[in-house]
Amino acid sequence: MKRLAFAVGVLAFGFAAATPARADFAVMKFELGFCRIWWDTGAKPWGAGWTMVANAPDFQSAWAAQNAAVKKGKCK
Numbered sequence: 137m138k139r140l141a142f143a144v145g146v147l148a149f150g151f152a153a154a155t156p157a158r159a160d161f162a163v164m165k166f167e168l169g170f171c172r173i174w175w176d177t178g179a180k181p182w183g184a185g186w187t188m189v190a191n192a193p194d195f196q197s198a199w200a201a202q203n204a205a206v207k208k209g210k211c212k
Contacts, residue, residue, distance in 0.1 A: 161177070162177045164181060166185060173199065
């Protein structure tokens with residue numbers, strides 16, 4: 137019985153480790169007009185005075201979205 141429980145635990149750990157990690161990024165504009173890449177769209181900045189400009193699946197896409205927002209004049 138212990139072997140079965142151990143085998144199930146090892147399989148569960150293996151499946152959990154095999155799932156791809158997901159890190160969502162966002163471009164946040166703050167009250168003073170500057171934008172920053174925010175590492176997790178689920179964890180919003182504290183307080184008021186910010187807006188989400190763009191969402192991105194990876195850092196490179198967030199970097200491109202931030203550059204586009206600066207070129208359009210949305211951010212400093």
